[in-house]
Amino acid sequence: MCKNLDSTLLQTLTSTISDVVAEHVLHVLVTGGAGYIGSHAALLLLENGYRVTALDNLSRGNVGAIHVLQQNAIPGRFNFIKTDLSDLEDLHSVFSKNTFDVVMHFAGFAYVGESMEEPLMYFQQNTGNVVNLLDAMRVHNVNKFIYSSTCATYGDHDEMPITEETVQVPVNPYGRSKKLAEEIIKDYSDSNPQFSAAILRYFNVIGSDPQGRLGESPLPQYRKFGRITGACIDATLGRCDSIKIFGSNFPTHDGTCVRDYVHVSDLVDAHLAALKQLRPGAVQIFNVGTGKGVSVREFIAAWIKVTGKQVKVEVHKEKRPGDYSEVYCNPSKIEEELKWKAKFTNLEDSLATAWNWHKAHPNGYAVTDEISNGKQNYDEARQNL
Ligand SMILES: NC(=O)c1ccc[n+]([C@@H]2O[C@H](COP(=O)([O-])OP(=O)(O)OC[C@H]3O[C@@H](n4cnc5c(N)ncnc54)[C@H](O)[C@@H]3O)[C@@H](O)[C@H]2O)c1
16 A cells, blocks of 8 residues: 555655654744745754744745745645734634644834834734734743844944843834833743743844745835845846935944844854753843944945945935944853854855845746746735645
């Protein structure tokens, strides 16, 4: 009879049986698994033998990223669920039907400019949905949580570098929505001694999978809010005619904003390190960055060097609303306690990973899913998941 089993089914059965017979394989729920950072985290978890369920409403994520995860998973180890975290009934149903050991929460909205225009939406998405998720975890007795926070919770400080003790005074609704979520996590932890959490405050995330499987590809309608890498890519690929610098009078060495750029592979490694050291009753907080500040002008110069393409750079004196001059971290806490250290310390190396993916995928994820061969358009592909 075995002869008649198709090889994929056989592999799935073998993997499921060995999971049951051998040790328990940790099952991680990755919210926002179709997004930039969530998809990279899901891939790393799969490569490290975890079972992963990616949950995403696809409002901002990419179907193509889910396809890449499916292709790179051992059969039976990866599942995708299309659900909105604000739909409590759906969320509880997901937790009823699955046994999760850990939740890594990446789903959220992450554009400072958009948060200035639509603050309530940011509090609903970034703060309200954390309450929903923690409540589903409480009801279904899931007690390990890793949260994507941000350096935007610190706000604008004169004293650098930022440590975990630096007072958090966010200056925009995005930062405030994430800081409030941190408070909620701490309050919930106080009520549940079984609960263990890590809050990772990311600095500015760049780059993509060095093997070129995943990339950063915001949906076209959100590019206007986009981050610096997106602006460089759009100008280099001719989607717009220049890279625009907003703010040239900041009190920094060249007048442009200074940020700490951490590579996405390093960032997701930090999640794995944090997961391994979760402690019941504790909410551990770590900055995740390189400890080095880089100005916008320096970033663009490195980008031009990596791509070898000349692009027009337009400098606008006016800063974008909600932006502030300088932020970089002191990463010694995470280095000492989790033995994590950024491996990508050369900006050009980091940017090369992003450029390589975009060179291979000039239409973003469109070339990796059904759109490329004309079978269906992007919206149909999303509907069919
Ligand atoms: N990218 C950065 O530089 C950066 C820096 C600091 C912190 N962060 C945090 O990291 C997290 C991930 O950021 P990203 O850059 O990968 O963003 P992203 O937009 O690429 O990914 C977020 C994903 O969450 C999904 N999502 C959003 N709302 C949802 C909902 N209600 N229900 C289900 N899914 C939903 C989106 O469809 C998307 O796939 C965010 O929480 C963000 O605040 C990002």
